[in-house]
Amino acid sequence: MAKIKYYYDTETCRYERVKVSKWDIFLNLLGFLSVSLILAIGIIAIFNSYFDSPKEAQLKKENKELQFYYEMMEKEVKNVQKVLASLQERDDEVYRNIMGTEPIPNSIRQAGVGGTERYKNIIESDLEREKLILEMMSDLDKVKKQMYIQTKSYDEILEMAKNKEKMLASIPAIQPIPNKELKRLASGFGMRMHPILKVVRMHEGCDFSAPRGTPIYATGDGKVIKVSTTFGGFGKLVVIDHGYGFVTKYAHMSSFNVKEGDKVKRGDCIGFVGSTGTSTAPHLHYEIHKEGKVINPIHYFYQDVTDGEYEKLLELSTIENQSLG
Numbered sequence: 001m002a003k004i005k006y007y008y009d010t011e012t013c014r015y016e017r018v019k020v021s022k023w024d025i026f027l028n029l030l031g032f033l034s035v036s037l038i039l040a041i042g043i044i045a046i047f048n049s050y051f052d053s054p055k056e057a058q059l060k061k062e063n064k065e066l067q068f069y070y071e072m073m074e075k076e077v078k079n080v081q082k083v084l085a086s087l088q089e090r091d092d093e094v095y096r097n098i099m100g101t102e103p104i105p106n107s108i109r110q111a112g113v114g115g116t117e118r119y120k121n122i123i124e125s126d127l128e129r130e131k132l133i134l135e136m137m138s139d140l141d142k143v144k145k146q147m148y149i150q151t152k153s154y155d156e157i158l159e160m161a162k163n164k165e166k167m168l169a170s171i172p173a174i175q176p177i178p179n180k181e182l183k184r185l186a187s188g189f190g191m192r193m194h195p196i197l198k199v200v201r202m203h204e205g206c207d208f209s210a211p212r213g214t215p216i217y218a219t220g221d222g223k224v225i226k227v228s229t230t231f232g233g234f235g236k237l238v239v240i241d242h243g244y245g246f247v248t249k250y251a252h253m254s255s256f257n258v259k260e261g262d263k264v265k266r267g268d269c270i271g272f273v274g275s276t277g278t279s280t281a282p283h284l285h286y287e288i289h290k291e292g293k294v295i296n297p298i299h300y301f302y303q304d305v306t307d308g309e310y311e312k313l314l315e316l317s318t319i320e321n322q323s324l325g
């Protein structure tokens with residue numbers, strides 16, 4: 001029931017009835033509805049910004065999971081790239097080198113896989129995580145291409161190996177003394193402190209520390225071209241020519257087991273460890289020359305070391321210590 005309202009009229013000095021027109025009622029109602037509507041919209045907006053609908057929550061969860069998997073996959077791709085890089089390095093440093101083949105130029109190994117055209121679909125689909133997806137696609141493409149080049153390289157080496165049995169027997173490919181525990185490698189190839197001159201100079205071979213009298217092996221088939229003794233320098237020295245551009249030198253021996261002109265097979269004992277010439281302790285100084293240039297012997301012990309042992313030797317050989325002579 002509507003209440004009847006009065007007001008005091010100061011002119012007539014009477015209470016007069018308040019007359020409310022329908023128009024007033026309509027305007028009041030409209031005002032009330034507008035305020036209610038604005039309030040309702042405001043409340044819904046605040047609610048939505050703080051609370052997700054179940055569907056939104058589900059989508060967000062899925063999105064998070066996808067992001068996680070993507071990042072995990074990206075890490076895996078990076079790991080594969082690392083493994084591939086080490087295969088490529090060994091391929092160039094060891095296998096192709098041994099076969100006398102040039103390493104594969106980096107420009108070919110790292111060659112692109114064809115501009116942005118390739119990823120046009122992804123770019124056009126305007127995906128939220130476009131950058132992430134594009135990066136991974138491009139990384140995967142690169143890995144695929146590099147793997148293809150790597151397998152081609154192995155095919156080529158395999159073909160060469162079939163025809164080069166004699167060459168393989170001649171290449172200096174074992175360690176020159178018994179070294180099963182890898183404890184004998186005392187100093188590697190590179191700039192090293194000279195033990196007597198006390199200056200840093202190029203150490204052109206590897207030093208194997210071993211007791212006097214330890215047998216020294218020919219590291220590949222070949223012919224003894226030099227057996228000499230000097231007071232300083234290399235002391236008692238044997239030089240073997242293996243053909244195919246390879247010559248090996250074995251220095252500071254205590255005694256010889258071969259003479260000039262002898263033909264030797266890989267693993268034959270050619271002499272014994274000593275400390276003759278410029279040497280501070282019994283050891284074998286071993287050098288490999290290829291086409292007249294000294295090279296790091298560490299890459300050439302592949303016949304009697306496993307991949308893991310190779311890594312260990314590589315690590316040992318890079319320690320910048322003092323050579324033994």
Ligand SMILES: [Zn+2]
Nearest residue numbers: 207285323325
């Ligand atoms: Zn040395």
